[in-house]
Amino acid sequence: MMFLLILFTSASLFSSSSNALDFCVGDLSAPQGPAGYSCKEGEAVTVKDFVFSGFRVAGNTSNVMKAAVTPAFSTQFPGVNGLDVSLARLDLAVGGRTAMHTHPEATEVLIIIQGTLCAGFISSTNKVYLTSLHEGDVMAFPQGLTHFQINVGKTPALAFASFSSTSPGIYFMDYAWFANDLPTQILQETTFLDSDQIKKLKELLGGIN
Numbered sequence: 001m002m003f004l005l006i007l008f009t010s011a012s013l014f015s016s017s018s019n020a021l022d023f024c025v026g027d028l029s030a031p032q033g034p035a036g037y038s039c040k041e042g043e044a045v046t047v048k049d050f051v052f053s054g055f056r057v058a059g060n061t062s063n064v065m066k067a068a069v070t071p072a073f074s075t076q077f078p079g080v081n082g083l084d085v086s087l088a089r090l091d092l093a094v095g096g097r098t099a100m101h102t103h104p105e106a107t108e109v110l111i112i113i114q115g116t117l118c119a120g121f122i123s124s125t126n127k128v129y130l131t132s133l134h135e136g137d138v139m140a141f142p143q144g145l146t147h148f149q150i151n152v153g154k155t156p157a158l159a160f161a162s163f164s165s166t167s168p169g170i171y172f173m174d175y176a177w178f179a180n181d182l183p184t185q186i187l188q189e190t191t192f193l194d195s196d197q198i199k200k201l202k203e204l205l206g207g208i209n
């Protein structure tokens with residue numbers, strides 16, 4: 001009798017586990033909150049939600065940075081919503097770079113598929129961690145720290161990043177400072193840069209002088 005009871009209890013445990021929340025594919029029709037997207041209805045979820053094909057083609061590097069970041073965050077890849085992971089493809093033309101930036105919400109690991117990069121990050125005690133990276137190398141960039149990559153090789157570079165969040169955020173310092181209407185005088189006073197240099201950077205990055 002006891003044995004049957006245990007058998008019955010464990011059987012019902014197993015069957016109830018089929019209702020567990022295995023995943024939460026993002027419902028892109030509703031707004032994203034701090035915890036991500038709400039879940040798409042179970043019956044509407046298909047394997048396609050768990051596949052992202054946007055990395056098949058190189059990003060367009062015809063821009064001032066000579067760089068392209070193709071994100072596969074929850075907005076582009078709803079299957080990873082709620083799974084604390086996401087990715088990005090990084091293409092750098094010869095001489096291209098990712099300008100100084102942070103991912104406020106995630107640690108990054110970057111694997112170099114092709115090319116030679118100079119890469120580094122700066123710790124919260126202002127110590128610099130600088131190196132060169134070659135094909136097959138992986139580098140970790142701790143959450144929130146300012147970092148960059150430069151293609152110092154003679155060929156285009158390709159790398160893939162993985163992040164510890166579905167919404168890592170990308171916060172480029174140069175764009176935050178110079179690609180908007182933040183008054184030149186405030187930039188002068190807060191950075192010690194001279195106004196000619198600030199004007200030049202605003203012109204380069206699309207800010208308003």
Ligand SMILES: *[C@@H]1O[C@H](CO)[C@@H](O)[C@H](O)[C@H]1NC(C)=O
Nearest residue numbers: 058059060061062063064068
């Ligand atoms: C790449 O971007 C540049 C600048 O925006 C544009 O002129 C060009 O047509 C784009 N190339 C492709 C292949 O989309």
